Amino acid sequence: MAEKTEPIISIRGLKKSFGSLHVLKGVDLEVNKGENVVVLGRSGTGKSVLIKIMVGLLKPDAGHVVVLGQDVETLRGKELDEFRQKVGFSFQSSALYDSMSIRENLEFPLVRNVRNLSRDEVNQAVEKALDDVGLSQTINQMPSELSGGQRKRIGIARTLILKPEIMLYDEPTAGLDPITSIEINNLINDVQERLGATSIIITHDLTCAKSTGDRVAMLLDGRFERVGTFDEVFADPDERIQQFYNYNFVN
Numbered sequence: 001m002a003e004k005t006e007p008i009i010s011i012r013g014l015k016k017s018f019g020s021l022h023v024l025k026g027v028d029l030e031v032n033k034g035e036n037v038v039v040l041g042r043s044g045t046g047k048s049v050l051i052k053i054m055v056g057l058l059k060p061d062a063g064h065v066v067v068l069g070q071d072v073e074t075l076r077g078k079e080l081d082e083f084r085q086k087v088g089f090s091f092q093s094s095a096l097y098d099s100m101s102i103r104e105n106l107e108f109p110l111v112r113n114v115r116n117l118s119r120d121e122v123n124q125a126v127e128k129a130l131d132d133v134g135l136s137q138t139i140n141q142m143p144s145e146l147s148g149g150q151r152k153r154i155g156i157a158r159t160l161i162l163k164p165e166i167m168l169y170d171e172p173t174a175g176l177d178p179i180t181s182i183e184i185n186n187l188i189n190d191v192q193e194r195l196g197a198t199s200i201i202i203t204h205d206l207t208c209a210k211s212t213g214d215r216v217a218m219l220l221d222g223r224f225e226r227v228g229t230f231d232e233v234f235a236d237p238d239e240r241i242q243q244f245y246n247y248n249f250v251n
Helices: 047-054 077-085 102-113 119-132 148-160 178-195 206-212 230-234 239-249
Strands: 007-018 021-032 036-040 062-067 087-090 166-170 198-203 215-220 223-228
Touching: 007 047, 007 198, 021 047, 021 198, 021 223, 036 047, 036 178, 036 206, 047 062, 047 166, 047 198, 077 087, 087 148, 102 119, 102 148, 119 148, 148 166, 148 178, 166 178, 178 198, 178 206, 198 206, 215 230, 215 239, 223 230, 223 239, 230 239
Parallel strands: 036 198, 036 215, 087 166, 166 198
Antiparallel strands: 007 021, 007 062, 215 223
16 A cells, blocks of 8 residues: 555544543544545444544544544534535445435435535435445435345445545444455455545444555543554554454354
8 A cells, every 4th residue: 555644634642531430541543645544443432423523423522633624523513514525424224215216315415514515416426426435226225125235335425425534434344244254354455545535434444444554543531542653553552452353253
C-alpha cells in the first residue's frame, strides 16, 4: 500500500464517561490521509462511542477531536451538517429504509444534501454507486429481498454516493458468514485504493482487522494500549492482547 504521511484525524486526551462507567480514559490517535486504521477491542470497550464523538453525535468529557482541520466539538448547525457530508458513516445495521426501494435509498442522501441535480445526474450517481459495490441488479428491489451481506454493501454504497473524504465502518462484518465477510473486507480495501478514502474500521473481528488495516489500534481499559501493524500488535506479550487473539483464532 502507498506510504501515508499526512494526518487527517487527530484525537488527543479523549475521555468519556456515562455516570460511574468510565469508557474512554484518555485516548490518543492520529490517522493519516488515505490510511485504513482498525480500532480493535471487545464489545463494550468504547469503540462505537469513539466514532460517535468523531461525528458529533456524542460530546467528550475532555480532550479534542480534530478531523479535516476542524475541531468537531465546536461545530454547530450548518457547519456540522457540511462536515458530516465529508464523513461517511457505515452503520452496523446498514440503516436502510425498509419502505424504500434500493434506488430510493440511494437517491435519498443525494436529494437531501446536493442541490440542483438533474434526474439524469441522480440516476447516474445511483447506478455508479451500485456498480461500485457489485449490486447493479438490485436497483428496483426492496431491502427485505436482499441478504444481510447485500444490505451491508448497499449501506456502504449509500454512504459512498456523497463521495466522503473519510469512511467510518462500525462492525462491518458483524453477523455475516465467512465468505460474505471476505467480500466486505475486499470492498473496504477497494474503497481505499480506488477512492483514496481515509477509513476507521471498528471491529472485534481479527480477520477483518488483518485484511483491511494498515495499522491496528488496540483499545483496552479505555486507552489505546498498542498501535502498530497487525503483527506488531499481536507480538505484544500482554495477556489481554493474547487472550483476544486466542479467542478469535484458537478457540
